[in-house]
Amino acid sequence: MRCAKCGATAVIGMRQHRLNLCAEHFVAWVPDMVARTIDKYAMFAPNERILVAVSGGKDSLALWDILIRQGYETEGVYINLGIDHEGYSDASEDKVRAFAEEHGSVPFRVVNVGEVYGKTVPDLAHTRRGKRVCSVCGLVKRHIMNRVASEGGYAAIATGHNLDDEAATLLGNTLHWQSAYLLRQAPVLPETHPRLARKVKPLCHLYERETAAYALLRGIDYVEEECPYAVKAKSIVYKGLLNQLEHRSPGTKLQFYLEYLHAREDGLFRQEEPAPIENTCPQCGQPTMATGLCAFCRLWEKTP
Numbered sequence: 001m002r003c004a005k006c007g008a009t010a011v012i013g014m015r016q017h018r019l020n021l022c023a024e025h026f027v028a029w030v031p032d033m034v035a036r037t038i039d040k041y042a043m044f045a046p047n048e049r050i051l052v053a054v055s056g057g058k059d060s061l062a063l064w065d066i067l068i069r070q071g072y073e074t075e076g077v078y079i080n081l082g083i084d085h086e087g088y089s090d091a092s093e094d095k096v097r098a099f100a101e102e103h104g105s106v107p108f109r110v111v112n113v114g115e116v117y118g119k120t121v122p123d124l125a126h127t128r129r130g131k132r133v134c135s136v137c138g139l140v141k142r143h144i145m146n147r148v149a150s151e152g153g154y155a156a157i158a159t160g161h162n163l164d165d166e167a168a169t170l171l172g173n174t175l176h177w178q179s180a181y182l183l184r185q186a187p188v189l190p191e192t193h194p195r196l197a198r199k200v201k202p203l204c205h206l207y208e209r210e211t212a213a214y215a216l217l218r219g220i221d222y223v224e225e226e227c228p229y230a231v232k233a234k235s236i237v238y239k240g241l242l243n244q245l246e247h248r249s250p251g252t253k254l255q256f257y258l259e260y261l262h263a264r265e266d267g268l269f270r271q272e273e274p275a276p277i278e279n280t281c282p283q284c285g286q287p288t289m290a291t292g293l294c295a296f297c298r299l300w301e302k303t304p
């Protein structure tokens with residue numbers, strides 16, 4: 001297998017692009033692909049400040065690495081959820097901290113949910129019957145990312161979702177015909193309120209094996225363990241099924257996602273004007289659709 005650019009031995013083949021590359025050309029190709037994605041979906045302009053949500057995993061650290069290499073002004077935010085299983089949250093925080101230090105002390109902050117709000121995410125979920133840790137976790141992460149972005153005046157929040165993540169979510173939403181979720185699944189979620197920053201996914205055209213190879217070749221030390229609560233998650237099953245299809249027919253995952261985006265753009269999923277967000281949570285000040293407390297603040301109110 002030879003590199004398409006220089007003829008040296010290739011380290012990776014991307015069958016969906018019919019492209020084999022050596023280490024040097026692959027490490028240059030990935031940021032180019034990300035730059036094209038940022039451009040294609042008009043995610044942000046070169047002078048905009050970006051808040052990068054970093055979990056300590058390969059995807060978000062690779063994303064941060066790429067944006068730093070491309071000269072963007074970024075800050076990393078790590079949300080320590082207090083997941084204790086084999087020190088998962090603290091070990092992830094250490095990886096993010098080490099990355100920030102190695103990259104010339106790029107701006108980086110940690111929000112420790114237990115210290116700031118008095119309860120960790122697992123504590124909070126266990127006291128709320130019927131609430132799964134992952135759904136509490138998602139709500140808490142969204143709230144904190146919005147708060148940090150709004151306080152810091154960031155134009156956008158960038159997350160490390162890759163194509164495998166997006167295709168698995170798409171498959172799950174399609175199997176259950178979750179039309180509201182389908183409508184909202186996009187590489188860019190525009191700001192719906194002056195205090196709710198735009199959300200962007202610059203890695204959405206890259207396969208997970210490519211972000212992993214990039215992290216490896218760039219010497220990025222990342223957390224390999226999955227979140228202990230995600231191990232049985234359905235998305236892992238969906239990813240496995242999509243990989244079986246991909247194996248038989250290279251490019252299936254990419255096509256599934258891109259053709260969905262085209263269909264969405266063509267209006268296959270009727271776009272209704274989202275209702276304007278008119279309320280403000282009296283406790284935390286964030287915009288909310290609810291009258292009274294926002295979903296985040298209600299979560300803590302009801303907890304004994």
Ligand code: AMP
Nearest residue numbers: 053054055059060077078079159160161
């Ligand atoms: P996940 O939902 O764990 O697949 O993560 C998707 C993306 O959300 C990651 O690539 C990160 O950008 C972001 N993210 C997940 N967990 C955290 C965290 N604890 N702190 C900051 N960002 C996170």
Ligand code: FES
Nearest residue numbers: 133134137227229
């Ligand atoms: Fe939130 Fe696992 S990362 S429950």
Ligand code: ZN
Nearest residue numbers: 003006022025
């Ligand atoms: Zn080469």
Ligand code: ZN
Nearest residue numbers: 281284294297
């Ligand atoms: Zn609130």
